[in-house]
Each structure stands twice: as structure tokens, then as C-alpha cells.
Amino acid sequence: MGTEGAVRVWSGWFVEFFASLAGVFGRVDRRRTAMAYLKALLAPVERKNGWQIAEHAGHTTPDRVQWFLSRPTWMADQLRDCVRSFVAVHLGRPDGVLVLDETAFLKKGAKPAGVARQYAGITGQIENCQVMVFCAYATDAGRALTDREPYVPAVWTPDAQRCREAEIPRACASGVVTKPELGRRMVERCRRAGIPSGWVAADSAYGQDRRLRAALERRRIPYVMAVPVDETVVTHGTGPLRADALTAGVPLVFERRSCGTGTKGQRRYDWALAEVTWPGGTENDGPRRGFVHLLPVRRSTSDPSQSACFTVHTRTGTPSARPSG
Incomplete structure (x- = not known):
């Protein structure tokens, strides 16, 4: 779909969505003001202040928009x-x-x-x-x-x-x-x-919270979350180790893959995957039946000392190339 077609689809969605909000704003004039305000925010208005937003909405003064924003109108x-x-x-x-x-x-x-x-x-x-x-x-x-x-x-x-x-x-x-x-x-x-x-994803501020991870595991919800390098993990051949100690001391097979397109082209990293468990799991410090714990490791292609770790809880047999919940 080209840009023009995408805009038409989006415009249709926008109108349909606001039509479903009849009970949220109480009065139709408030709903129309909200719609005009959002359109102005999304439009190429140079400075999105009260006067320019009002001008884009076809109002002679910003009073209507200011009244709408300053009161609990929805x-x-x-x-x-x-x-x-x-x-x-x-x-x-x-x-x-x-x-x-x-x-x-x-x-x-x-x-x-x-x-x-x-x-x-x-x-x-x-x-x-x-x-x-x-x-x-x-x-x-x-x-x-x-x-x-x-x-x-x-x-x-x-x-x-x-x-x-x-x-x-x-x-x-x-x-x-x-x-x-x-x-x-x-x-x-x-x-x-x-x-x-199919998945819950988060950065390390959430990934390091084992209570959150355990709650998702109890509900059999797959997740992938970043964790600090001092996260404790256990493999079949080791005792408890920090994640960075595991990646440094256990031979891992790295494969170069892209995380997608960025401003400078493909964002490529070296990736490795280890099957692990971590303390505090929901079933004898391990994954629930039918699920597996994994530790993906992402390493910089230009500076191998720069790496990041993630925790994964997913169904057994999930392919690593294209995960599916």
C-alpha cells in the first residue's frame, strides 16, 4: 500500500474511532473539539500553540480549545x-x-x-x-x-x-x-x-524484577526482557553464574543478525542463545512444563566487549528466527 492509500485508511479509522466515543465526552461539540485538536497535533502546524491549533481547526480564537483542555470534559x-x-x-x-x-x-x-x-x-x-x-x-x-x-x-x-x-x-x-x-x-x-x-517485552527496569517475570510465567505468558549483566542464571553444566560471567566463560556460538533498519541502515549484532534457568522460577527454579528459559546475548560487531543480555520465557520449540507466542 502506498502512502496515499495508507493515509486514506488511517483517515477512515480516525473518523470511525471518534464515532465510537459518543459516550466519552458527553456532548457532541466536545467530541468535535477533541477531534479537531488531535488533527491539529498530527498536522504540519509550525508551532502547536493555542492560536495556531485554533486556526487549523477553523476557530477565530483559542478559547474553545483552552476551555476543553483546562476542564475535565471527558x-x-x-x-x-x-x-x-x-x-x-x-x-x-x-x-x-x-x-x-x-x-x-x-x-x-x-x-x-x-x-x-x-x-x-x-x-x-x-x-x-x-x-x-x-x-x-x-x-x-x-x-x-x-x-x-x-x-x-x-x-x-x-x-x-x-x-x-x-x-x-x-x-x-x-x-x-x-x-x-x-x-x-x-x-x-x-x-x-x-x-x-503472544509476547510481553520490556527493558531491564522491568526485566530485573523477578516478581513480574514469575507472575507472567504463572499465567503462561511468553516474554522477552532485557536484564542487567549481573543477573544470576544457571545452565545444565554450571552452577549459579552472573550473565556476563557465563558469556565470558562458556563457549557460545554467535550468529550475525539484523535487528531491523535504523537511521544508518541495518542494525546488525552478533547473537548467541543459551538455555538456562534462574532462581525464583515458578516450578522448582525452572520453567513451567512446556516452556523454556533462554538467555539471548547480543554483542557489538565493532566492539565485542560491549554486550547486552535478555531473559526469555517461551513455549518449547519456539523458533529463534521468528518467535511466535
Whole structure:
């Protein structure tokens, strides 16, 4: 399908999606404002401020858009559920991937809900920011965000008054919920909502959490997650070893493969695969029946000392070239 055909399909989806939101915004004028606002955000508007967005939407002033954004004019959770239903119909595939990740929003002051000095991935430093955990869905038909959860740091939970003023729900303010636990909840919601998925994927912030991995294994959900090099693994011929010690001390067969096309062409790495187990598994420190634990190792082609490790829980017999849940 060419670009023009893809745009036509997308435009049809966009109109169809907003037609399904009649109950989310309460009034048709609010739904139309939301539609015009999103179209302006996606359009090649030079500066997406109130005046230029209003001009693109055909309004004489930005008052309507500003009023829409400054008031609770829609039901966020109901909108999320509508997005999930739409994604399941139009993008759903049995081998779809649920991807867990987080985004930091830099803030000033101490009033915004959940704001604290914490690690911000967008800068790689400790910043005053909010952190939101997201669950995305990806298939060969497209990708979309399907859920979100705000992370409430420990400095907030003892202060009930502060949480009330910031309108943090009581369930979120009752105690610290880790980011991996938020991710697990979102995976469960997506699956209950009927989004077909074969895999869960995440970076090492989630992969190193064995409780998350064990929860997915209990539900027989395949996953692939990055882990730090100090992750402890066990092979049939070794005792417990750090992952980097395993890759350095056990002969592994590497094969050069591409991770896909990047800005500079094919992103090629050397890959090796070891069958392992890790402490804390769900069945006598090993995978459940019919499943296997694997440790893929990715090594730089230009500097073999640079490597990364991943944990995989998948069904026995899954081919390594094109995994299938």
C-alpha cells in the first residue's frame, strides 16, 4: 500500500474511532473539539500553540480549545477502554507484543501529582519530574498505546493531605506500587479486554524484577526482557553464574543478525542463545512444563566487549528466527 492509500485508511479509522466515543465526552461539540485538536497535533502546524491549533481547526480564537483542555470534559478511563477495543479490532494479531516502558515529564515545583526528584530517561539524570508507565501494543499491522498508570513515589504516600490536593486516587496513595507491578496490572487489563498477544517485552527496569517475570510465567505468558549483566542464571553444566560471567566463560556460538533498519541502515549484532534457568522460577527454579528459559546475548560487531543480555520465557520449540507466542 502506498502512502496515499495508507493515509486514506488511517483517515477512515480516525473518523470511525471518534464515532465510537459518543459516550466519552458527553456532548457532541466536545467530541468535535477533541477531534479537531488531535488533527491539529498530527498536522504540519509550525508551532502547536493555542492560536495556531485554533486556526487549523477553523476557530477565530483559542478559547474553545483552552476551555476543553483546562476542564475535565471527558472520562479518561472510558476513553482508554475505547482505545483498547479499537486496537483489538484493527491491529489485533495472535503474535502481538505488549511493550512496557515509562516516560518522565519534567516539572517545576512540588504540586503536580507524583512529582519528585527521580530518574528521568529523557535526560538520563535525576530530575524533578512525573513518571508515567505505559503499555503499548505492536503488530505488523501497526502500534498504539493501550494503557497508562502514574507512578507515585514513596515521598508522596505518607502525606494523605498532599495526595488529596493533587487528586491522587486513594488506591494509588495507600502505598508504593512498583513500576513493574503497574506494568503487570496493565498486561492483565489488556488481556481481559481481549487484546490478543503472544509476547510481553520490556527493558531491564522491568526485566530485573523477578516478581513480574514469575507472575507472567504463572499465567503462561511468553516474554522477552532485557536484564542487567549481573543477573544470576544457571545452565545444565554450571552452577549459579552472573550473565556476563557465563558469556565470558562458556563457549557460545554467535550468529550475525539484523535487528531491523535504523537511521544508518541495518542494525546488525552478533547473537548467541543459551538455555538456562534462574532462581525464583515458578516450578522448582525452572520453567513451567512446556516452556523454556533462554538467555539471548547480543554483542557489538565493532566492539565485542560491549554486550547486552535478555531473559526469555517461551513455549518449547519456539523458533529463534521468528518467535511466535
